[in-house]
Amino acid sequence: MAASDVAVGIIFLAQTVVGALGNFFLLLHYLVHYLMGFTVRHTDFMIQHLIVANLLALLCRGVPQTVAAFGVKDFLSDVGCKLLFYLHRVGRGVSIGSTCLLSVFQAMKISPENSSCSVLKVKAPKYIGFSIYLSWILYLLVNIMIISHMTGKRGNNNITSMKNFEYCSSVPYHRNTDSLYATLLTFPDVLCVGLMLWASSSMVLILHRHKQRMQHVHKNSSPRSSPESRATKNILVLVSTFVSFYTVSCIFQVCMIVIYNPHWLLVKMGAIVAGSFPALSPFLLMSRDSSASRLSVSGIRNRKIPNVRRNL
Template sequence: MAGSDVAVGIIFLAQTVVGALGNSSLLLHYLVLYFTGCRVRHTDLILQHLIVANLLTLLCKGVPHTMAAFSLEFSLGDVACKLLFYVNRVSRGVSIGSTCLLSIFQAITISPRDSRWAELKVKAPRYIGSSIFLSYILYMLINIIILMHMTGKWNNTTIISLKDFGYCSSVRHDTTTDSLHAALLTFPDVVCLGLMFWASSSTVLILHRHKQRMQQVHKSSSPRSSPESRATKTILLLVSTFVSLYTLSCISQLCLAVIDNPNLFLLNMAAILSGCFPAISPLLLISRDSSASRFCFSCI
């Protein structure tokens, strides 16, 4: 086994273990709050789905890549490959949708009462559950393409041309068809990124105006930031981290889609980038939430 393979395997293993522990601890934290009857915020429902999506993304991507990097003997048939890539893509999409919804909901929540969002501010919490459900449906329908194209690594190699992804393969088409499929899969993600950028910019502008007003009212005092302000900063940190990492991941995924024979370096880099946000996001949430921090570190 080459030294580079061992290094890549260690990265995958560390990313998967740290991310799985962090997301599992946060999910357990929210379950304890739910079953003990504690009052939770409206954003907690979105965060719960984000955590589940991140956990599935890590497991579906990190475990097989770790085994492949350490040259462990395992084989996946057609059904396993289709299911693994499909669940990974759907959970990745739900993670994008949840982060987008989180940033939009927070921008509406902190908007002033005299703004044009005043009426929507009252109604927004009612639509959180249905919005999350729609994101599941959307990404489950779009990623049906994955079920049609993915196959076992050594299946039908003498009949059709396959693109090797390490432990699975996909049917290779001409460049135009692959580009159209990549555009179809990427379009909802680009829309979500645009909405995230708009919502985050609006949130920063609202916070800046609020800070200016507070400075004028309390020039001599420095009041402690409110829970809403701290939650908003947490969400802005999540969204900015997500947009940065996902942009790099999206570029690597597009390269995989249009290149006929992607090399091992590109495959590993795309997998590492796709697992960065699911592994980092629970650490960001734990560091900003004191109660979650105490609970999660005691679990770990």
């Protein structure tokens, strides 16, 4: 085994293990709080679905990539390849949708009362659950087509006519359906990224105007920012990180589609970038004073006064 393969395998292993532990920790945190009767905010509900989507995207790509990097070949059957690629695409899509909903919802929550979003600001919490489940259904349906094109290498002798993914292969698309399939896959993602950029720009503008109006108050008060500002900054960091990794990942994907036989380094770098956000996002959520990183004393305080913090 070459030293480069070992190095790449170690990177995949570290990314998968660290990212999975971070996401499992957050998921366990929310589960314990739910069982103990603590108040769950609307943003916490969206973050829980984001965690599940991150785990799907991370494990379904990171585990087989790690195994393949350490020299194990042809270890997946046709069913295994179809299932792993399908779940990875669904997890990646729901991760995009959940992050988009987080940014849009937070932009509505901090918008002024006299803004055009004042009506949506009141009604938005009622549709959060519906929007999350709709994103799951949407990406479950859109990615069904990938099942018919993925196949395992075990017992497949006609490898030269297929796209090589190390542990799986992809049957070439028909020219007439290629553009339609690409549109179905990319349109929801592009729409979500556009909404994220709009929501992030709105939040930055709202916070800047609020800071200008409250400058005289800040001089005489504690330098600690409000909970809304901290939550908004946390989501801004999350969204900007996601958009950065997503853009780089799209560049790698386009290169692998355009290039008939891409270099092994291009394939592996694309997989590493694709797993970076699911691995990094739980630690971004645990930092910046997010709800998942509070001490249990904060949870007890929420339990005593649930109505005060329910809709923050």
